[in-house]
Every structure is written in C-alpha cells, then in structure tokens.
Amino acid sequence: MAQQMGWEAVEHVWRKGPWTAEEDRLLIEYVKLYGDGRWNNVSRLAGLKRNGKSCRLRWVNYLRPDLKKGQITPHEERIILDLHSRWGNRWSTIARSLPGRTDNEIKNYWRTHFKKNGKTSSERLKKSQAQAQARLLKRQLFQFQQQQQQQQQEDHIDMKKIMSYFDKESDDRSPSFTQFGQEYPSTTDEQGFLSSLINGYANLADTSNEDMTISIWDDLWNLDDFRGNNRANFQHTNFY
C-alpha cells in the first residue's frame, strides 16, 4: 500500500482499538526487560504495532500489577465524592488518594454514577454534591477545632461561635478567617478553599428543601468514618 502510493518512508500503521492478549503479553514482557517508560521504544523493542501513548495508557490503566481490581467500594466512593467536591474534575489528583485506582477509572465511575444521575434526576445529583460538600465542610471544621484546641486554647474559639456565625441571617457572610483564629488554613489556596466551604455551608443552610437538608445532615452522622481514629470524637461533636 505504502509502496503503491510512494510512501516508503512510512514506517508504521499503528494498530488501534482493543488490545489482544498477545499484545498485552508483549507489553508486559517489555516492561519486565526495560522498565516502564520510553514508551516509543516499545514498537521497536517488543514488536508491538502500537504507538507509545497507547502502550503507556494500556500499562497505566490496565496492566500495572499494583492496580486494584474489582468494584469501587462505598468507602472509595465517599472519598471520590469528597475530593471531587474539593478539586473538581482533577481526576489524577483524586486518584492519588485512592491507591490502585486510576484517574480513568475514577473519571468513568463519576460519569456513570453521578453525572448521569443528574440527567435523569437533577435533585439526586444536587443532593449527592451537597452531601459531599457538607461532609467535607464538617471534616474541615472538626479538624480546625482539633487544631485550635491544641494551640493552647488561647483564643477560646469553639464551634458554637463558628456555627452562630454561619447561622446569622445577615448578608455579611463574606468569610474572614481572623474570626476563626489564626493561621488556618496556612496557604492562600487553602484559605480560598475554606472560604468556599463556608459559602457552601451558607448555601446549604439557605436551601428551601428541608427534607434534603435533613437527609444530608442525617447522612453525616452515619458516616462509617472519615478517619478511623477520629470517629469516636467525631460522633460526639455537635456541630449544630
């Protein structure tokens, strides 16, 4: 074909589509011999008619031995929801918190289980997002409280003060971190993040759907854990 058209210089017509067992075997063999990397060498050294990108993707998303097989667990799902509420579609960032899961897997999971639900039931999606947001906010507030308690209790800050701030009907909700004490979060990014959480709480508190609000906060109390060793304290911490 190439010769017929005078394209002798064309070296490869890369194979595309689903990988065969034989191709997988060749790729695994290549990684055994040369390590993972230099993916553009695979076709030459392993005899695979796949381009480097395709090989890398196949290895990273499917063949890597440290991949976790099987369904996403409820615990992993909560992590995905939490982190997605924090980071948005930064799938690789989210994947770093889920050992053995790939960004592609998490991305697909999110799209099929949550984004799709939004099409058929926007309420369900909103609730899911609100749940994740509320969960994250609560965690942050709890951690904040813990930190403050460790810092010599000099400011006598407690969560009731914070929550009374949130509960104000005032429009004056622009968060001022000095109200919560000093130096948390420590970076500008984190300050922005916590600021958004505070606004998020305000939105939750403003929701007109009382059932949804109750449901969201009910769910919070039923979390298995967000970190096992904090659970007991967490359950006895009244954030209202």
Add this chain to the structure above:
DNA sequence: AAACCCCACAACCGCCTTAAA
C-alpha cells in the same frame, strides 16, 4: 429471533508541561 437501547469501561484525541538535546 432480532432490533434497539442503555450502561460500563476501555481506548483515543488534543492540548499542555516537562525534560533532554
């Protein structure tokens, strides 16, 4: 039985960043 639809996930594409030459 066959046509159609839906879902889950694998794979590709294009763009961006990084590192090496």
Add this chain to the structure above:
DNA sequence: CTTTAAGGCGGTTGTGGGGTT
C-alpha cells in the same frame, strides 16, 4: 535559548454485553 520528544491530563468516543421491546 530553542527545539523536540515524551509523558501527563481531561474530555470524548468506541465497543461489547446485557436487558428490553
């Protein structure tokens, strides 16, 4: 400093299997 190859990332599409009509 510039160029280029390689890798990484997020969005999108393709594919196969199972269920429904």
